[in-house]
Amino acid sequence: MEKIRIQKTTAPKPKCDVSKVGFGTVFSDHMFIMDYEKEKGWFDPRIVPFGPFQISPAATVLHYAPEIFEGMKAYRNPEGKIQLFRPIENVKRMNVSAERMCLPLIDEEIMMEALKELVKVDQDWVPSEPDTSLYIRPFMFGTDEQLGIHTPYHCIFSIITCPVGSYFPEGVNPVKIVIEKDDVRAVKGGTGYVKCGGNYAASLRAGEKASAEGYSQVLWLDGAERKYIEEAGGMNVMFKIDGKVVTPALMGSVLSGITRKSIIQILESWNIPVEERLLSLDELLDSIRTGRLEESWCCGTAAVISPIGELAFDNIKYTINDFKTGSLTKKLYDELTGIQWGKRPDPFGWTVPVI
Ligand code: PLP
Numbered sequence: 148m149e150k151i152r153i154q155k156t157t158a159p160k161p162k163c164d165v166s167k168v169g170f171g172t173v174f175s176d177h178m179f180i181m182d183y184e185k186e187k188g189w190f191d192p193r194i195v196p197f198g199p200f201q202i203s204p205a206a207t208v209l210h211y212a213p214e215i216f217e218g219m220k221a222y223r224n225p226e227g228k229i230q231l232f233r234p235i236e237n238v239k240r241m242n243v244s245a246e247r248m249c250l251p252l253i254d255e256e257i258m259m260e261a262l263k264e265l266v267k268v269d270q271d272w273v274p275s276e277p278d279t280s281l282y283i284r285p286f287m288f289g290t291d292e293q294l295g296i297h298t299p300y301h302c303i304f305s306i307i308t309c310p311v312g313s314y315f316p317e318g319v320n321p322v323k324i325v326i327e328k329d330d331v332r333a334v335k336g337g338t339g340y341v342k343c344g345g346n347y348a349a350s351l352r353a354g355e356k357a358s359a360e361g362y363s364q365v366l367w368l369d370g371a372e373r374k375y376i377e378e379a380g381g382m383n384v385m386f387k388i389d390g391k392v393v394t395p396a397l398m399g400s401v402l403s404g405i406t407r408k409s410i411i412q413i414l415e416s417w418n419i420p421v422e423e424r425l426l427s428l429d430e431l432l433d434s435i436r437t438g439r440l441e442e443s444w445c446c447g448t449a450a451v452i453s454p455i456g457e458l459a460f461d462n463i464k465y466t467i468n469d470f471k472t473g474s475l476t477k478k479l480y481d482e483l484t485g486i487q488w489g490k491r492p493d494p495f496g497w498t499v500p501v502i
C-alpha cells in the first residue's frame with residue numbers, strides 16, 4: 148500500500164463554536180485525496196489543506212453524475228480520546244455504491260487508513276461539547292474529460308470533515324414529517340439502496356415543498372405502487388406498533404442504514420421484537436387512528452435518533468405520542484449515543500479508536 152503523503156496547512160483556520168454552526172457548513176483544515184486511472188488503479192493518497200478541486204468543465208460528474216458518498220462521525224469520549232463508530236460498515240457500503248454506479252472499488256484497508264489518518268491530523272477539530280462530533284464525508288466522482296456516456300476511467304476519492312451538532316434545529320426533540328404523495332425517491336432496480344448524489348437531487352423538490360409547509364423531512368413511499376413506507380430523505384424510520392418495532396425491509400430501494408442496523412441489534416439484545424417487512428401507508432395510518440402506534444423515530448448518522456412527533460399525509464396531520472419523545476426512543480438514544488461517545492460499555496465491539 149502506497150504511504151499517505153501529508154502536507155499540513157500553514158494557515159490553520161480558527162475553530163468555530165459548534166453550537167452556532169449549522170450542519171456541514173464549517174470544514175476542518177485538511178482533506179484526503181486519492182486519484183484513479185483505469186490503467187494505474189488508485190494512486191497518490193495524500194492529506195492536504197482543505198481547498199478546491201480543479202476539474203474539466205467536461206468532467207463526467209458534472210454531466211452524468213457518477214458520484215457516491217458516505218457519512219460517518221468521529222466522537223470524543225470522556226477521556227478526551229477519539230473513536231469511530233463501525234467505520235468498516237461505511238467502507239463496505241461505499242464499495243456497494245461504487246459497484247452499482249460503475250465507479251472503481253477502494254481497498255478496505257486503504258480507506259480505513261485514510262479515515263484514521265485524516266481524523267488524527269485534524270484531531271483538534273473533533274469537538275467535545277455534548278452531542279457534538281466530527282462528521283466525516285468520504286466521496287468519489289468521475290472526472291474524465293469526455294462527453295460520451297461511459298464508465299469513468301479517471302476518478303477522485305476524497306474525504307472532508309466538519310464539526311457538527313444536531314442535524315435538526317429541533318435537537319433531539321420531536322420533528323414533523325410529511326409523507327410525499329407525488330414525487331418518488333427510488334424504485335427497485337434503481338439506485339435507492341446506494342448513496343449516490345442523484346438520489347438526493349431527485350428528492351429536493353419534495354423537500355422544498357415540505358420545508359415551506361413547516362416539515363423537517365419527507366417520508367417516501369415506494370416508487371412502484373406508492374403504497375408502502377420506505378424511508379425519510381436522509382434517514383431510516385421505525386415505528387413501535389403494538390409493542391413491536393416495525394421498520395421497512397431492505398428490498399433495493401431503501402438505504403441500508405448503519406444506525407438502523409445497530410438499533411435492530413440493540414433491540415434484539417433487549418428481547419424487543421423487531422419486524423423488517425413491508426409496512427403499508429394504510430397500516431401505518433390505521434395504527435395511528437386506533438392508538439396502536441406508540442412511538443416512532445428517524446435514525447441515521449446525521450440525525451442520530453429523532454423522535455417523530457407529527458406525521459402528515461394528504462393535508463391530514465397525525466400527532467404521535469402527544470408530540471413527546473417516547474420512552475423506547477429515549478432509551479435507544481441513550482444506549483446508542485452512550486456507545487458512540489464512549490460513555491457506556493460497547494458490548495458489540497462497534498467502536499474503533501483513532502487516538
Ligand atoms: N437513508 C438515507 C437516504 C440516508 O441518506 C441515510 C444517511 O446516511 C440513512 C438512511 C441512514 O444511514 P446511516 O445510519 O448509515 O447513516
Ligand code: COI
Nearest residue numbers: 218219381447448449450
Ligand atoms: C448521513 O446521515 O450521514 C447522511 O448522509 C444523510 C444526510 C441527510 C446528511
